[in-house]
Amino acid sequence: MRFQMVHENYNVKDLERSIEFYKNALGITEKRRIEAPDGSFIIVYLGNKTTDFELELTWLRDFDRPYNLGDCEFHLAFRTDNFEAAHKLHEEMGCICFENKEMGIYFISDPDGYWLEIIPDKR
Numbered sequence: 001m002r003f004q005m006v007h008e009n010y011n012v013k014d015l016e017r018s019i020e021f022y023k024n025a026l027g028i029t030e031k032r033r034i035e036a037p038d039g040s041f042i043i044v045y046l047g048n049k050t051t052d053f054e055l056e057l058t059w060l061r062d063f064d065r066p067y068n069l070g071d072c073e074f075h076l077a078f079r080t081d082n083f084e085a086a087h088k089l090h091e092e093m094g095c096i097c098f099e100n101k102e103m104g105i106y107f108i109s110d111p112d113g114y115w116l117e118i119i120p121d122k123r
Contacts, residue, residue, distance in 0.1 A: 007054040008076050011067050012112050015059040021111050022046050075115040083120035
């Protein structure tokens, strides 16, 4: 029996703001969306051409408060082939929330507070 990871879901308060953030920060864009006929939810799948794995963003019309992310002890990691350029971009965007120079990694935070790890390409 084999399993393949397909997607990770994050619930978001402002769908368009989140889509724009992920496009600008990580180069992942909308691949498809599902909209409830009654307007109660929208699900958007983001991805790129480097992998089939997708980030699913879910917006719920009736959710009226920020999402409780606990201690943020979870994250999604992204490997980049140009760590220095990525770091410069994220520094300019003001979204770096933690850096571990000894390990050679850093984290950015999306508009809803989800942490995303940025790691260099292992060549």
